[in-house]
Amino acid sequence: MKILFVLFLVGAALAKESPLKAILRSPVETLKLYNSFKGEQQLSFHAAEDRMRFRLFRKSAEFVAEENSVEGETADFALNFFSTLTESEKQSWLGFNATGAEPNLLPQPNYGSEEEKDIPEEKLWTDEGKVTAVKSQGSCGSCWTFAGVGGLETRYAIIAGILKTFSEQEYLDCVYEGRRDGCRGGWMENCYEFSAEAGGRLAKSADYPYTKQDGDCLGSSKPDAMIAAKITGNVPVARSEQANIEALAEGSLAVAFEVTGRFYQYKSGIFKDTTCKRYPNHAVTAVGYTKEYVLVKNSWGSRWEKLDT
Structure with a gap:
């Protein structure tokens, strides 16, 4: 999946x-x-x-x-490795936590005016070879690291002309070192702040592989894979669908949404959910859009039907 x-x-x-x-x-x-x-x-x-x-x-x-x-359902659902898990066990596969983060106060753009950008009707970064393979966070609430990395991999590829797979483990180990366990959740903006303070660096996943647990920060001892560009921070996106689509037309985005009980058994198709309560709990990477859907890269492995090991 x-x-x-x-x-x-x-x-x-x-x-x-x-x-x-x-x-x-x-x-x-x-x-x-x-x-x-x-x-x-x-x-x-x-x-x-x-x-x-x-x-x-x-x-x-x-x-x-x-x-x-x-009748009329546009998604298909199936049994998968979530099907025998308790609610607590399922939640360990989430991990978005923006506690203490400053709210996004960017105003709603006045779309329909001259401010609206001219963007393509469809943009799928997967079709352009600028999205890395799906990874698995395991039962560590580290989705925020995968969304943070995914949010920069496509944009780095656009600048450098080379698609690199960057290290979630560096963020997991280092961003909250000495403060709390990164498997208890986090906020993507903190990833970019860490890199900016460390000289814009981030290792490749091959040099700093993912272990599904928070360990000692080894970032300074690993080769920096940010060669063609450095991470200097992040740019917030205004709180509207159009603003997000415009940003997505320029590259991948680290985003968050609410995983409800319906989502765990998702298999394929366009997933629509009206049961959410506006409490984001999971971070993912938006990697494209069409007129009908937004394409999202998750961090639950390449197949939901069976647990990746």
Whole structure:
């Protein structure tokens, strides 16, 4: 599952029933599906935990079956490695935390006036070879480091003509060193502030690989991969959809949104959610747009169907 918003389903939506519904009507078939799922995911639990995980699995399967039967739904949902996790375990895959950050006070632009920029109707940086492969943060709340790195990789490639894979681990180890564990969440702006204070530097991930845990800061001992450009800070984007699209036309963006319960079982299509409560909890990288969707690079591995190891 490399990207989130990827497909617009055209035409009249027809009422449908998910094949899962038939399975869930039979306790025996549901148990068979669960055992097959555990085999695919290489999961093994002791008896008491297995009963608990089965209840979570069945609840997830019921959700998937129901959502895939909704008329007019533009996304598909599926069972994946989140399907047997508790809510607390799922939240460990998030990590956006802007506590103490200054609010974005940029005014809403007066679009429709001469201020509106002339931008292309579609811009997908993936099609131009300026987006690195999807990575996995694991159950460390470090999404903010992946969004921070993703927000500069495309822009560095535009300037340098070379796509480099930069180090999330440098940010995870160094940004909050001595203050708190970076796996407990963070704010992308702090990444760029750290680099600016360190001379604009950031290592390549090959030189400073990701370990899924916060360790000692080794940034000063690793080669600086920022050769063609240096990180001097960040530029906030005004709080409007148009302002974000204009910025995205120039390069990738570090953004945050609210992951709701519906999102964990997402598989493909255009994901639309009206259940969010306006409390961002997850950071990702916006890497393109069309008339129908915004393309987003997540940090939950290349396949949600199975946990990356």
